[in-house]
Each structure stands twice: as structure tokens, then as C-alpha cells.
Amino acid sequence: MLSTISLSRYTLLKQAMKKNVILEKRKTFRHGDLRNALVAAGLEMARAGGPNAVILREATRQAGVSPNAAYRHFAGQAELLDAVRSACLSRLAAAIEDEMKKCRPGRDSQAFARKSLRAVGMGYLGFAMSEPGMFRTAFSVPPPVHEQNPANTASMGLNPFQLLSLALDRMQESGLLGKKDRKDAEYLAWSTVHGLALLALEGPLHKMPREIVLALGERLVVMVERGLS
Amino acid sequence: MLSTISLSRYTLLKQAMKKNVILEKRKTFRHGDLRNALVAAGLEMARAGGPNAVILREATRQAGVSPNAAYRHFAGQAELLDAVRSACLSRLAAAIEDEMKKCRPGRDSQAFARKSLRAVGMGYLGFAMSEPGMFRTAFSVPPPVHEQNPANTASMGLNPFQLLSLALDRMQESGLLGKKDRKDAEYLAWSTVHGLALLALEGPLHKMPREIVLALGERLVVMVERGLS
DNA sequence: CACAAAAGTAAACACAGTCCACATACGCTA
DNA sequence: TAGCGTATGTGGACTGTGTTTACTTTTGTG
Numbered sequence: 001m002l003s004t005i006s007l008s009r010y011t012l013l014k015q016a017m018k019k020n021v022i023l024e025k026r027k028t029f030r031h032g033d034l035r036n037a038l039v040a041a042g043l044e045m046a047r048a049g050g051p052n053a054v055i056l057r058e059a060t061r062q063a064g065v066s067p068n069a070a071y072r073h074f075a076g077q078a079e080l081l082d083a084v085r086s087a088c089l090s091r092l093a094a095a096i097e098d099e100m101k102k103c104r105p106g107r108d109s110q111a112f113a114r115k116s117l118r119a120v121g122m123g124y125l126g127f128a129m130s131e132p133g134m135f136r137t138a139f140s141v142p143p144p145v146h147e148q149n150p151a152n153t154a155s156m157g158l159n160p161f162q163l164l165s166l167a168l169d170r171m172q173e174s175g176l177l178g179k180k181d182r183k184d185a186e187y188l189a190w191s192t193v194h195g196l197a198l199l200a201l202e203g204p205l206h207k208m209p210r211e212i213v214l215a216l217g218e219r220l221v222v223m224v225e226r227g228l229s
Numbered sequence: 230m231l232s233t234i235s236l237s238r239y240t241l242l243k244q245a246m247k248k249n250v251i252l253e254k255r256k257t258f259r260h261g262d263l264r265n266a267l268v269a270a271g272l273e274m275a276r277a278g279g280p281n282a283v284i285l286r287e288a289t290r291q292a293g294v295s296p297n298a299a300y301r302h303f304a305g306q307a308e309l310l311d312a313v314r315s316a317c318l319s320r321l322a323a324a325i326e327d328e329m330k331k332c333r334p335g336r337d338s339q340a341f342a343r344k345s346l347r348a349v350g351m352g353y354l355g356f357a358m359s360e361p362g363m364f365r366t367a368f369s370v371p372p373p374v375h376e377q378n379p380a381n382t383a384s385m386g387l388n389p390f391q392l393l394s395l396a397l398d399r400m401q402e403s404g405l406l407g408k409k410d411r412k413d414a415e416y417l418a419w420s421t422v423h424g425l426a427l428l429a430l431e432g433p434l435h436k437m438p439r440e441i442v443l444a445l446g447e448r449l450v451v452m453v454e455r456g457l458s
Numbered sequence: 459c460a461c462a463a464a465a466g467t468a469a470a471c472a473c474a475g476t477c478c479a480c481a482t483a484c485g486c487t488a
Numbered sequence: 489t490a491g492c493g494t495a496t497g498t499g500g501a502c503t504g505t506g507t508t509t510a511c512t513t514t515t516g517t518g
Contacts (some may be wrong), residue, residue, distance in 0.1 A: 030465060030514065052281070057505060066467050067506085073465090077506060139432050161433060187425065187434065187445050188452055194432070195424025196416065203368050203423070204390060205416065216416050223417055227456025259483070259496065286474060296475085298497050306475065 035073040037063040042084035047133045051140035054081050081137075086152055088138035092127050094154035096163045099123030113170035114225060120167045121193045121221040122214070124160065128197035129210050136201060139194070164190055171228075181229050189224050196220055264302040266292040271313035276362045280369035283310050310366075315381055317367035321356050323383035325392045328352030342399035343454060349396045350422045350450040351443070353389065357426035358439050365430060368423070393419055400457075410458050418453050425449055 031037065041059040056077040057067045074080045099119035105112045128135040152159045158166065168185050171177040177185070199205045200213045260266065270288040285306040286296045303309040328348035334341045357364040381388045387395065397414050400406040406414065428434045429442045 028514085034465080055505070056507095068468085068508090069466050071507080139427070184445065184448075187428070188421075188449055191424035191428060191445075191449060192417075192421045193424065194428055195420035195422065195426075197424075198368070198427055199416070199420060199423055216413065216420075219413075220417055220420060223453070223456030225456075227452035227454075257483085263496085284474070285476095295498050297477090297499085300476080301496050 031063065031065055031069070034063060034065060034069060038070055038073060038080060039083050039087055042080055043087050043134070046084050046088060046137040047131060050133045050136045051081060051085070053133070054084055054137070056080055085137055085140065088134040089152040089159065090154060091131065091134055092124070092138055093152060093156075093158065093160050093163065095127035095131075096120055096123035096160055097154045097156050097158075099126070100163060100167070109170075109174040110176055113167070113174040113176055116167035116170045117189070117225060118221050120160075120164045121189070121224070122217060124193045125197055125214060125217040128201060129213060132201050135197065139198075161186060161190070171225075176225075177229055185228050188228065192220050192224055193217065260292065260294055260298070263292060263294060263298060267299055267302065267309060268312050268316060271309055272316050272363070275313050275317060275366040276360060279362045280310065280314070280366040282362070283313055283366070285309055314366055314369065317363040318381040318388065319383060320360065320363055321353070321367055322381060322385075322387065322389050322392065324356035324360075325349055325352035325389055326383045326385050326387075328355070329392060329396070338399075338403040339405055342396070342403040342405055345396035345399045346418070346454060347450050349389075349393045350418070350453070351446055353422045354426055354443060354446040357430060358442060361430050364426065368427075390415060390419070400454075405454075406458055414457050417457065421449050421453055422446065 038059045041062040042054045044062075045053045045055060045058065054077075056070055056074075059080065060067045060070050063069075070080065074083070096119070099122060100116060103112060103115040103119050153162075156163070164186050168177065168182060168189065172179065172182045196213065196217060200208055205213070267288045270291040271283045273291075274282045274284060274287065283306075285299055285303075288309065289296045289299050292298075299309065303312070325348070328351060329345060332341060332344040332348050382391075385392070393415050397406065397411060397418065401408065401411045425442065425446060429437055429439075434442070
């Protein structure tokens with residue numbers, strides 16, 4: 001009795017959905033690329049509202065799929081968020097890369113090294129200012145450590161940390177940095193820019209105009225360059 | 230997400246039962262000090278799980294009160310969280326203050342200035358390491374800017390930012406810092422320590438041992454001192 | 459071509475935040 | 489001292505989220 005009722009109800013609902021929703025967005029029962037679609041939707045939510053705005057049900061809604069379908073691709077919301085975070089890190093790496101590509105090695109290797117370090121710092125800060133939601137998401141959740149995860153990198157295959165290491169290597173090679181000072185200098189340099197970015201995004205400086213933040217960034221990079229050695 | 234929430238809720242309930250907060254029905258219809266009780270409960274949740282763990286309903290539960298009672302004291306969860314954030318900032322200020330009290334002015338005013346700056350930096354970092362949940366909460370939500378809010382200060386009546394300003398003033402007064410370099414130096418110095426703290430708490434360095442983080446902090450303070458001028 | 463695995467659906471549950479209407483007791487005034 | 493307005497707390501209901509369990513449909517493979 002009950003089974004027949006629910007069965008007929010099920011088929012009726014199915015017909016309705018075929019006519020209304022599903023046929024509009026998707027011809028096949030299978031989505032075909034749901035995992036990527038969910039990450040893309042999550043990325044957009046992260047861009048708009050940061051990590052807390054990454055809603056699993058909303059992602060499935062945007063993909064035109066039932067909420068539970070997500071669980072075929074992610075263990076839960078946390079895992080989806082982690083995939084989104086990885087995508088955000090990748091965008092950050094791309095932004096830094098764009099800045100670094102502007103520096104070409106010339107005769108003056110010290111100038112090249114300085115430009116490289118500056119490119120990393122300002123690329124980092126620039127991304128934080130132009131894409132605050134993605135930047136906050138990139139560093140929000142306890143992420144896996146250094147991890148050479150290809151998903152975090154851009155076309156050069158280096159993640160933000162490695163791009164910074166590259167710039168610091170150039171500093172050392174050109175004689176601007178001693179071997180002892182070079183050690184772990186990544187962490188020191190990274191801290192400064194990361195700190196300013198977060199203070200400006202969600203800290204006490206969040207009302208400070210972007211130009212001033214970037215101007216502070218310039219001073220910061222100089223401070224790092226001078227203070228490291 | 231929900232699993233972690235219920236988990237923390239479970240432990241919090243256990244704590245509550247230890248203290249007999251819930252089981253002891255209060256005799257009076259009025260609570261008497263509900264607002265403070267809610268903030269205290271929220272502070273404990275923040276300490277244990279950061280800003281996202283500050284649950285309004287759970288706070289009312291610990292206070293032995295119905296969920297809606299909170300709305301007589303806060304416009305909503307965001308406002309409760311803001312009060313908790315303010316309390317966290319106050320604890321941070323107290324931690325820095327404790328460090329600064331160790332520096333006594335002697336004959337060498339430059340040494341005093343250096344010690345002061347170091348105290349601010351290491352007090353800040355030390356609090357971040359020992360109370361990660363409260364530290365993250367203190368800077369999580371878009372907070373009001375400088376705001377001389379007494380709730381954010383400790384016994385000296387200075388918030389963390391003002392304590393840093395004080396240390397930098399000592400640097401300038403003792404001749405370690407020129408007038409031009411002094412301007413906005415707060416932001417530069419703060420950025421470095423804040424950045425390291427967050428990278429170590431919820432960034433790529435979150436697995437780095439605390440001692441190493443603090444050692445990096447020492448180098449960082451030296452870098453600031455040398456790089457500012 | 460059968461059938462197991464992959465991928466999606468439906469229904470239900472617990473919990474969070476919030477709004478509405480209602481109840482109670484505290485404190486002031488008459 | 490009685491009355492009454494208001495601050496404070498209660499109860500119930502609604503929406504939205506994450507998640508689990510049981511079911512259905514498709515696909516690819518032996």
C-alpha cells in the first residue's frame with residue numbers, strides 16, 4: 001500500500017522534474033563533470049564571500065543536482081572547501097607569476113634579484129587586494145603543509161612559497177644575501193607580506209584605502225630587503 | 230562541518246555538566262548577569278575552536294537559558310561574536326602588557342627601546358601560540374578600526390596597537406629611529422608578527438614546532454629593528 | 459548481454475539562527 | 489501598598505545547512 005503510493009509519487013515527481021528543471025540544465029542522468037562544477041561554484045562563492053560562504057548545498061544547486069550528489073565526489077563540506085582552497089592558492093600563484101615574468105635578468109644581477117623579491121611581495125599583496133575572498137579562503141582552513149600539490153601551482157609549476165624561494169635564491173646568488181641569512185628567510189619575508197594583507201583585509205586596517213596599503217607594501221619590501229642581511 | 234560542531238557541542242555539554250551549570254535550575258526568573266555569562270561562554274568556545282565555534286544557542290544552553298533570551302542582549306549571533314572578539318583582543322593586550330612590564334628603563338635608553346619592541350613582538354607571538362583560538366577570533370571578523378574601546382585594553386588602558394606605538398616611540402626618542410621612518414612604522418612592524426602568527430596557526434606552517442616559530446619570531450624582530458630605519 | 463559499480467535522487471534527522479506571540483517579575487510611582 | 493509598564497525570559501515555528509540511509513538509474517566491462 002504505502003510502497004505503491006510512494007512509487008507513484010516518485011514517478012510523478014520525476015516527470016515533473018524532467019519537464020521543469022533537469023531538462024533545462026542537463027540532458028543526461030549523469031552530470032559528466034560534477035566535481036569540477038562543484039569546485040567552480042565553490043570558487044565563485046569564495047570569491048564573493050570568503051571561506052564561510054562556501055555552501056555545499058548551494059554548489060549542488062548551481063550545478064543543477066541534488067544535495068547528496070556532492071557526496072559522490074567529496075566526503076563532506078570540509079573536503080569541498082579544501083578543494084576550493086587549493087584552487088584559490090593556484091590563482092594566487094598565478095598572480096605572483098605574472099609579476100615575476102615582468103622581471104628580466106639583465107647585466108645587473110643584484111637589480112634583478114631585488115626586482116624579483118619585490119615582484120613576489122607586490123604580486124602577493126596585489127592579489128590579496130583585488131581578490132580578497134579568494135585570498136582569505138586560500139589561507140583560512142588548516143591546510144596541508146608544503147605539499148607539492150600541482151593543483152596549487154600555476155604555469156611555472158611553483159607554488160607561492162616556491163616562487164618566493166626562487167626570488168631569495170637570486171638574492172643570494174647575486175651576493176645580496178649571505179648563506180646564513182638566506183636560511184629560512186622565506187618565512188620571514190612571507191610573514192611580513194601575509195601579515196599586512198590580512199590586517200588590511202580582515203584586521204584593524206580593513207578600512208585603509210588600497211593605495212595606502214600598497215604603499216606600505218613597498219616600504220615593507222624595502223624593510224625586508226634591508227633587514228634580512 | 231556539522232560533525233565538528235556536534236563534537237564540540239558534546240564536549241562543551243560535558244564541561245557544563247561538570248560545573249552543574251545546566252542541571253542546577255536557577256531559582257529566579259531573571260538570570261541577573263546574562264550578557265556577561267553569554268560572552269564568557271562564547272569566549273570559552275572561541276578558545277577551544279576559534280571564531281566559527283562561537284554558537285549562540287550553545288552559549289544560552291551553558292547559561293541555562295532559552296535560545297531567544299540572547300536576543301535581549303545582542304541583536305544576533307554576529308553581535309555576540311563581536312563582543313567575544315573584543316574580549317579576545319583584551320586578553321591579547323594583557324599578554325603583551327605582561328611582556329612589557331619586564332622591561333625597565335635603565336641608563337641605556339636604546340637598550341630599553343629595543344627591549345620594548347621585542348616585548349611587543351614576542352608577547353604578541355606568544356599569545357598566538359598559547360591561545361590560538363582566541364587569537365584567531367580576535368582578528369577573524371571585520372572589526373571596527375582603531376577604536377579606543379576600553380573592552381579591548383588591559384590594565385594599562387592600551388590596546389595592542391597602542392602598545393606597539395609606545396615601543397616605537399621609545400625607539401624614536403632614543404635616537405634609533407628617524408622621524409620619517411617612525412611614521413606608520415606600526416603597520417610595518419605589526420604586519421611581520423601578525424603574518425608569522427597566522428602562517429603558523431592556520432597557514433602552511435601550522436605543523437611547525439612552536440619553538441621554531443618563536444625562534445623565527447626573534448629573527449623577525451631583529452629584521453624589523455634593522456629594516457625600519 | 460547480464461551485472462556490478464558509479465552516480466544521482468528522495469526522505470529524514472539534528473542543529474543553527476531567527477522571528478513572533480506570550481509570560482513573568484522587577485522597580486517605580488501614585 | 490497596590491498597580492502597572494517595561495525589561496527580561498519562554499515556547500513554538502520557520503528556514504537553511506550538513507549529513508545519513510535507502511533507493512534508482514546509467515554505464516562500462518567481462
